Amino acid sequence: MKITNVESFVLHVPINPPITDAINVASHWGLAGVRIFTDEGFVGYGYTGTTANGDEMITDTIDRYYAPELIGKDPFMVKEIWDQLRFGKMHWIGRAGVTHMALAAVDIALWDIMAKASQKPLWQYLGGHKSKRIKAYNTNGGWLNWTKERLLKDVTDIVQQGFTGVKIKVGKPDPREDYDRVKAVRKAIGDEVIFMIDVNQQWNINTAMTWGKKLEEFDLYWLEEPLNPDDIMGHKKLADELNVPIALGEHVYSKYAFRDYIHQGAVEYCQVDVTRVAGVTEWLQVAGLAAAYDVPICPHVGDMGQIHQHLVATTSNAIMLEYIPWIRDIFIEPATVIDGFYILPQMPGASTEIIPSCFDKYRVR
Numbered sequence: 001m002k003i004t005n006v007e008s009f010v011l012h013v014p015i016n017p018p019i020t021d022a023i024n025v026a027s028h029w030g031l032a033g034v035r036i037f038t039d040e041g042f043v044g045y046g047y048t049g050t051t052a053n054g055d056e057m058i059t060d061t062i063d064r065y066y067a068p069e070l071i072g073k074d075p076f077m078v079k080e081i082w083d084q085l086r087f088g089k090m091h092w093i094g095r096a097g098v099t100h101m102a103l104a105a106v107d108i109a110l111w112d113i114m115a116k117a118s119q120k121p122l123w124q125y126l127g128g129h130k131s132k133r134i135k136a137y138n139t140n141g142g143w144l145n146w147t148k149e150r151l152l153k154d155v156t157d158i159v160q161q162g163f164t165g166v167k168i169k170v171g172k173p174d175p176r177e178d179y180d181r182v183k184a185v186r187k188a189i190g191d192e193v194i195f196m197i198d199v200n201q202q203w204n205i206n207t208a209m210t211w212g213k214k215l216e217e218f219d220l221y222w223l224e225e226p227l228n229p230d231d232i233m234g235h236k237k238l239a240d241e242l243n244v245p246i247a248l249g250e251h252v253y254s255k256y257a258f259r260d261y262i263h264q265g266a267v268e269y270c271q272v273d274v275t276r277v278a279g280v281t282e283w284l285q286v287a288g289l290a291a292a293y294d295v296p297i298c299p300h301v302g303d304m305g306q307i308h309q310h311l312v313a314t315t316s317n318a319i320m321l322e323y324i325p326w327i328r329d330i331f332i333e334p335a336t337v338i339d340g341f342y343i344l345p346q347m348p349g350a351s352t353e354i355i356p357s358c359f360d361k362y363r364v365r
């Protein structure tokens, strides 16, 4: 099989209502992506996720530097292609950020092609580990711009829908307000539901140490991204001192960075994101690394779960997957959660193929 054409795209899908966390404001979810065409008729779809900022830098990288390298290549040589793009012309300015996210889109499209050509959903093509469903936890009721009333209503609704895990955002200017919201949510959802909080890098080490300790009384399942994601030493201190486990990974770009986090005991739930670590190829390497340290994987869903449901289903140490349903309606086979569990996809491919009319509707580039 040979690649005959590469076409990038940017979609902006509205988020209603717009959301905030401690550092992001988002009214649309951006898909900076690529369609890769082959001489055998298979078309691969891949994308990375954005807050609808900077997508054009990602697709520029694909158009100018990756597409010319891809023409004529065999998609089944994905690992060689990954190395060629990773260590090619973009290496000087790359290795993380824009170029790495562009590589994610390309790599995901290639895995989509391989699974489609093999007539298997990606999770089976990779080797299945969970055959029917995977546990989901819901993040979509806990945004930082929600009033306390809306927060409590949403988390209660989520639990009534069958979810057994919820996550809310913290990182208000006054941590006492966070404490008050966390206390109220725990009371509303009861003791049985697993409950995570996400700081989105807003705290410094002293705030994290002080408020992390105070919040332990609410039996939190994890404390997510308390500090700057480059601060391995700070997270190691928190992991040592706090009784609540540390989760992170959505801003960690490579297996090398994960190696340092995991080897130093600075992360206790690994949230490696396929749209961040340059695709399925590197994601699987991080998952294997984490397995050797008995660190569970719970991916952050920059893809909104479409690809990660396959990856969790093929990975023995992946225990659960985040759920945010913002963009599910644009896909031919949308990620589907029933009674708090993702129901595994059955169509061949990586569940990345977009409905043509949605493609027209949301395309901005």
Ligand SMILES: [Mg+2]
Residues within 6 Å of the ligand: 198, 200, 224, 225, 250, 300
């Ligand atoms: Mg997060």
